[in-house]
Amino acid sequence: MERDVTGIDAIGRTAFAVATLRAAEHRIPEGLFTDPYAERFLRAAGDVLGPRHRAQAFVTLMRTQAVVRTRFFDDHLRAAAERGCRQVVLVASGMDSRPWRLEWPAGTTVFDVDQEPVLRFKSAVMEDHAGLDTATRRAVPADLREDWAARLRSEGFRDDLPTAWLIEGLLYSLDEQASDRLLATVSGLSSPGSTLAFDHFEVGPSLRAATDRISPGLTRLWQTGPTDPAAWLHRHGWQPDLHELADVAARFGRTPHPAYNPGPQTEGRSWLAAATLA
Numbered sequence: 001m002e003r004d005v006t007g008i009d010a011i012g013r014t015a016f017a018v019a020t021l022r023a024a025e026h027r028i029p030e031g032l033f034t035d036p037y038a039e040r041f042l043r044a045a046g047d048v049l050g051p052r053h054r055a056q057a058f059v060t061l062m063r064t065q066a067v068v069r070t071r072f073f074d075d076h077l078r079a080a081a082e083r084g085c086r087q088v089v090l091v092a093s094g095m096d097s098r099p100w101r102l103e104w105p106a107g108t109t110v111f112d113v114d115q116e117p118v119l120r121f122k123s124a125v126m127e128d129h130a131g132l133d134t135a136t137r138r139a140v141p142a143d144l145r146e147d148w149a150a151r152l153r154s155e156g157f158r159d160d161l162p163t164a165w166l167i168e169g170l171l172y173s174l175d176e177q178a179s180d181r182l183l184a185t186v187s188g189l190s191s192p193g194s195t196l197a198f199d200h201f202e203v204g205p206s207l208r209a210a211t212d213r214i215s216p217g218l219t220r221l222w223q224t225g226p227t228d229p230a231a232w233l234h235r236h237g238w239q240p241d242l243h244e245l246a247d248v249a250a251r252f253g254r255t256p257h258p259a260y261n262p263g264p265q266t267e268g269r270s271w272l273a274a275a276t277l278a
């Protein structure tokens with residue numbers, strides 16, 4: 001059944017683009033994870049992404065980045081849960097189905113933070129699957145450029161507990177100052193033992209050109225994010241653990257599209273990171 005996508009803006013619609021990549025991975029037997037919900041979100045969203053041929057070109061370009069990061073963050077969050085962390089925040093969660101898809105230990109709360117129309121759509125699609133989530137899910141409609149800490153607290157977030165934060169698929173749509181404000185808020189809410197996982201990439205000329213051919217509208221959404229992710233983390237008291245996307249992908253037997261690989265001129269690096277509060 002199609003659900004209402006009214007009010008989901010251009011940046012919100014990128015969540016469906018990521019769902020396309022996860023749905024493609026779900027369909028292959030040797031996939032790095034399963035995500036039966038991605039297809040469900042896409043079916044419910046109708047033709048929100050435009051022509052199908054564009055979607056296929058997009059999958060070819062972006063699939064490895066998205067699926068490798070998904071698996072990397074799945075492993076990271078499972079490890080945090082095994083260490084006893086019971087509070088997870090998915091910042092800009094889009095169509096991330098981890099509240100349902102991952103097996104959470106009893107007593108875990110997953111906060112699902114995104115724009116209100118995105119969460120309204122997601123909750124409507126998933127309402128038929130109530131009870132499949134092993135964590136308590138709290139939807140937190142918020143604009144991350146405003147005071148979202150108050151919104152998170154009002155949904156029961158506790159800053160005296162360690163938190164596993166995930167910022168996936170977001171940083172490259174922020175500028176340097178917005179990335180700093182975001183991390184200042186996350187850090188102010190984090191008690192010792194908290195972890196922060198995120199992906200980031202520099203939008204180099206190859207990636208920009210490749211994406212422009214598929215969707216100039218998407219390229220227009222990209223900004224710099226934190227230009228030096230290690231320094232960004234240090235400034236806010238986090239101990240960085242940065243990995244090149246290509247290295248993590250190789251561990252899973254995958255190779256990112258060349259547009260994501262640092263060429264000889266280091267024209268566009270891509271990272272996956274899991275930092276701890278120092």
Ligand SMILES: C[S@@+](CC[C@H](N)C(=O)[O-])C[C@H]1O[C@@H](n2cnc3c(N)ncnc32)[C@H](O)[C@@H]1O
Pocket residue numbers: 011012013014015018019091092093094095096113114115118142143144145167168169170173
């Ligand atoms: C590329 S999607 C990534 C979604 C998800 N993290 C994933 O990897 O599947 C980017 C998400 O960021 C959200 N987003 C971007 N800017 C935001 C803002 N200012 N406030 C709240 N959410 C925002 C969008 O609504 C969208 O769901």
